[in-house]
Amino acid sequence: MGKEQTANRVIKAAVIGVGNIGSVHAAQIYRGNIAGMRLGALCDIDPRRRAALRMEYPDVPLYAGAEELLAEKSIDAVIIATPHPFHAPIAIAAFAAGKHVLSEKPAAVEVAEAMSVVDAAERSGKVYGVMFNQRTDPLFAKARELIRGGELGALKRTSWTVTNWYRTQAYYDSGGWRATWNGEGGGVLLNQAPHNLDLWTWLAGMPLAVRAVCSEGKYHRIGVEDEATIYAEFPGGATGVFITSTGEAPGTNRLELVFDRGRLLLENGRLNVLRLGVSEREFCFTSKAGYALPDITEEDIVLRPERDGHSLILEDFARAILSGTPLLSPGRDGVNELSISNAAYLSSWTGRRVELPLSPASMAEFHKLLTAKRSAEQSGTAGTRGEAANTSDIGGSEYNARWTTRW
Numbered sequence: 001m002g003k004e005q006t007a008n009r010v011i012k013a014a015v016i017g018v019g020n021i022g023s024v025h026a027a028q029i030y031r032g033n034i035a036g037m038r039l040g041a042l043c044d045i046d047p048r049r050r051a052a053l054r055m056e057y058p059d060v061p062l063y064a065g066a067e068e069l070l071a072e073k074s075i076d077a078v079i080i081a082t083p084h085p086f087h088a089p090i091a092i093a094a095f096a097a098g099k100h101v102l103s104e105k106p107a108a109v110e111v112a113e114a115m116s117v118v119d120a121a122e123r124s125g126k127v128y129g130v131m132f133n134q135r136t137d138p139l140f141a142k143a144r145e146l147i148r149g150g151e152l153g154a155l156k157r158t159s160w161t162v163t164n165w166y167r168t169q170a171y172y173d174s175g176g177w178r179a180t181w182n183g184e185g186g187g188v189l190l191n192q193a194p195h196n197l198d199l200w201t202w203l204a205g206m207p208l209a210v211r212a213v214c215s216e217g218k219y220h221r222i223g224v225e226d227e228a229t230i231y232a233e234f235p236g237g238a239t240g241v242f243i244t245s246t247g248e249a250p251g252t253n254r255l256e257l258v259f260d261r262g263r264l265l266l267e268n269g270r271l272n273v274l275r276l277g278v279s280e281r282e283f284c285f286t287s288k289a290g291y292a293l294p295d296i297t298e299e300d301i302v303l304r305p306e307r308d309g310h311s312l313i314l315e316d317f318a319r320a321i322l323s324g325t326p327l328l329s330p331g332r333d334g335v336n337e338l339s340i341s342n343a344a345y346l347s348s349w350t351g352r353r354v355e356l357p358l359s360p361a362s363m364a365e366f367h368k369l370l371t372a373k374r375s376a377e378q379s380g381t382a383g384t385r386g387e388a389a390n391t392s393d394i395g396g397s398e399y400n401a402r403w404t405t406r407w
């Protein structure tokens, strides 16, 4: 990606979809808190939202639809914060209009769509980022540094129990698009867990295959899954288990990564590092004592984020446009976590093991089964939460702690 030639080294960004999270992005940019970026426009299809935005941002141009906004030449970049099914089509239209794109997570609902966005970005030569804000958390960054440094050796096993995404029925009733196959395209795997699935692949790499059980409407009156258990096979024989839920209170957040020469455990805001003096594989076959353990040293690392991760990703995006620096969270990485969740649904719906990367046949089968879910939901034959209140739970433009890493 080339450097953007702007005279004053500041990009003009527009936020498309100014609800819960879009309001926060808009406010941060408007208040001048994002280096290299200023607010050029806002766009929302909801007239009530636009009326509120007109009051809050009287000096910022306001649009009712993405198409009209994308025709505005003075806008350099768009931040897409609509419900997920619009992320991919708006991103593709934005690249065609010559804009840089930062998309909220997930990159799309289906892997095939996410791959089309990556292609569109490459064709346009513009910057494409995705809002995986938890990548900025220094504890995860430290874990990644240790793994990539090589001292821990090969991965053997990883498990992540992240069930502290607790949501009440009122949450699911707060917005018409939430927790529906038509409005959202999935449940906890597509809304809350993308951050964790992304970090899992960022740390452990991509699995070769998954099997999964996704329980739909287990704890809430919804038609999509509110609990999922994924069993993953990684290269070299390593195994993984990923468990997530919105139905446990308070829930657990515990990530374990076991290697030949040590172990990383992230829990309670702390990274516990165990280092073995020798390779376990070597020790196993050279030790003369049956119950011996290799020498082990232990270190506890506590690192707190200095700023909110969303602002850091926004600044990283602006820097990539202005200076050509690599993105912390590039759009193409959005395909990885989405591949795991699409494969998990496919496995759960068919009872089969699903290989990754998803084959064209798997993508087509996933699309067919998702379409069937959507039709059943529309015709009222699938379980849903009933009549949705269709009122978005808009918390204003203030930052909500539930968007940060919670232990």
Ligand SMILES: NC(=O)c1ccc[n+]([C@@H]2O[C@H](COP(=O)([O-])OP(=O)(O)OC[C@H]3O[C@@H](n4cnc5c(N)ncnc54)[C@H](O)[C@@H]3O)[C@@H](O)[C@H]2O)c1
Pocket (backbone or CB within 6 Å): 016, 017, 018, 019, 020, 021, 022, 043, 044, 045, 046, 049, 064, 065, 066, 081, 082, 083, 084, 086, 104, 105, 106, 131, 132, 133, 175, 191, 392, 393, 394, 403
């Ligand atoms: N990164 C994070 O921490 C984080 C946090 C919350 C939400 N999100 C993501 O952000 C997205 C939005 O979530 P939310 O909770 O803000 O939803 P929301 O319903 O509060 O807001 C969505 C807004 O988009 C508008 N909209 C819908 N379709 C549109 C279209 N085609 N063009 C323009 N505007 C449109 C709606 O009117 C609404 O104001 C979701 O994809 C969600 O996964 C990410």
